Amino acid sequence: MSDAAPEPLASLSIEAFQAEAGIDDAALARLRVYADTLIDWNGRMNLVSPNSLIDLWRRHMLDSTQLVKLIPETARRHIDIGSGAGFPGLVIAALLGPGVGLETILIEAIEKKCAFLRAAVTAMGLEHHVTVVRGRAEEVSLEKADLVTARAVAPLVSLLFYSRRLVAKGGICLFPKGRTAADELTEARRSWTIKAEMIPSLSDPSAAIIAIQSFGTKGRRS
Numbered sequence: 001m002s003d004a005a006p007e008p009l010a011s012l013s014i015e016a017f018q019a020e021a022g023i024d025d026a027a028l029a030r031l032r033v034y035a036d037t038l039i040d041w042n043g044r045m046n047l048v049s050p051n052s053l054i055d056l057w058r059r060h061m062l063d064s065t066q067l068v069k070l071i072p073e074t075a076r077r078h079i080d081i082g083s084g085a086g087f088p089g090l091v092i093a094a095l096l097g098p099g100v101g102l103e104t105i106l107i108e109a110i111e112k113k114c115a116f117l118r119a120a121v122t123a124m125g126l127e128h129h130v131t132v133v134r135g136r137a138e139e140v141s142l143e144k145a146d147l148v149t150a151r152a153v154a155p156l157v158s159l160l161f162y163s164r165r166l167v168a169k170g171g172i173c174l175f176p177k178g179r180t181a182a183d184e185l186t187e188a189r190r191s192w193t194i195k196a197e198m199i200p201s202l203s204d205p206s207a208a209i210i211a212i213q214s215f216g217t218k219g220r221r222s
Helices: 014-021 025-042 050-065 089-100 111-124 156-163 181-188
Strands: 077-081 103-108 130-134 145-150 167-177 192-200 208-217
Touching: 014 025, 014 050, 025 050, 025 089, 025 111, 050 089, 077 089, 077 156, 089 103, 089 111, 089 130, 103 111, 111 130, 145 156, 156 167, 156 181, 156 192, 156 208, 181 192, 181 208
Parallel strands: 077 103, 077 145, 103 130, 145 167
Antiparallel strands: 167 208, 192 208
C-alpha cells in the first residue's frame, strides 16, 4: 500500500462548478459578483488565503453550495456563525434568498470583515435577504433560526455551545469540516447528546459535513 499523498484536484472552472452545483444562470451571476468582490477586497485585507483563490470555485463556492441540498424546504430563517468572508452563509443566501425568501443573518465580530460582507451583499443585490450583525455568536441576541451554519470557525464542541441559543426547536445545524470531522463528533459526544449524520463532501474527499438534527447537554436534548 502506498503512503503517498493523494494528487491535488485540478482547479474547478466556473462552467464545471455550475454543472456540479446544478444552479441556474441568475444564481451564478450573483456568485460571479461575489467572487469579483472577494478578490478585490482580498487584495487589501486577509479574508481567505490567496492560494485558495486559485481554486475558488471548488474550495469555497462548491464547498458552500453543497449544503443547499441538505436544507429543509421549510427553512425561512438562517444564521451563519463567524461569517468572515461569507462562506457558507452568503453563498446560501445567493441561492435561496431570492428563490424561496430565505432570510440570512451573518454574524461576524470583526468590523473590517463586516464592511466587506455589507459591500458584497449590496453588490449581489441581496439587501432584502441578508443582514450583517457585528458581534460574537455567544453574545448576540437574535430570534432563533431554522438553520444554523458555520465553516472554519471553531471545533464542533464550541459550535454546539454557540448554536444552542440560535437554533429553533426542530431546526438543523450544518457544519462543513475537514479530515477531523469524525474526531470532532466523537469529542463533542463526550459532553453533548447529539443526533447527527456525517455526509461526505463533494469538494474534498477527505472532508465531511456534520448535519445535526438535535443536540443538548448530557441528559437534556434541544
